[in-house]
Amino acid sequence: MVSHLPIADVNESWANKSVLITGSEGFVGSHLCRHLVEVGAKVVGLDRQNLGQSDLFGFSDGDITDPDAISKVLDIYSPEIVFHLAAAGASDPFLSEERAIEVNTIGTVNLLKAIQGNVKVVVARSPTELDLNSPYAVSKAAGWGFCSMYGHTKGWPVAGAMIYQCYGPGQSSKNVLPAALNALISGVKFPLSPGEQVRDWVFVDDVVSGLISVAQSELEPAMTVDIGTGIGTQLREVVETLYQLTGCNVPPNFGELPYRNGENMSVMGNAERTDTLIGWRATVVLEEGLSILIDSETGNS
Secondary structure (H helix, E strand, O other), rough: OOOOOOOOOHHHOOOOOOEEEEEEOHHHHHHHHHHHHOOEEEEEEEEOOOOHHHHHHHEOOOOOOOHHHHHHHHHHHHOEEEEEEEOOOOOOOOOOOHHHHHHHHHHHHHHHHHOOOOOOOEEEOOOHHHHHHHHHHHHHHHHHHHHHHHHHHHOOEEEEEEOOEEEEOOOOOOOHHHHHHHHHOOOOOOEEOOOOOOOOOOHHHHHHHHHHHHHHHOOOOHHHHHHHOOOOEEHHHHHHHHHHHHHHOOOOOOOOOOOOOOOOOOOOOHHHHHHHHOOOOOOOOOHHHHHHHHHHHHHHO
């Protein structure tokens, strides 16, 4: 699968640049890998699973919970920039506390200590870190706490990219939009909460361009910028639009499921601040992104 839309504002200096991406086989990681390969970067992915796209770039089978695996890939490839996307629990936020801490907190510390501030690290963050309502959220926040500590006390070039409600082709069916689309295609009723949660829906190609813009920026150590549209849309409206674009007459089953305990009903990024700090804005409107998702999943792309 290739990028579905052109990624804007990518500096030509990425040609032949050595780039390490942890979590390269994940949803965002795989899109980022493919795009950087397209613009000529020398990409190596570090992941504990190989899902079949490693023929596009260098791949190292390793886990960020293993300091030796990290040191090995750094020694071999000498990256000039690192995108840290590896995490446990993005689609399963209520994973065990032990696993969440092992990967999201200790794994992040392992990576930073191995790099020792010698290259810039762009860390993918989650808005759930601001609510602390799951093991995933708490462990990610703790991991960023160490990033912040190293940035402020040692001056290490670590930048945070707070990714909002990312969606697009290739996303796990554990996520709401792929799950809703699968139900639609199968002709079954899809159970949902009442759907009044407001989220900042950002298409994956925009997330890729946002991450690259953060990497190209001159942010102060440990500063975070939001990767989102700044526009809030209710989950109910997004799912209804998804169904309308397919011509489906079977409505989803809103209200069959309860809201999660402690769920934040409104989560939006600050697009104005991001534009001011790094000169980046999302460009894909929601209906356009949903249409690309539908085409990809139904074989019309």
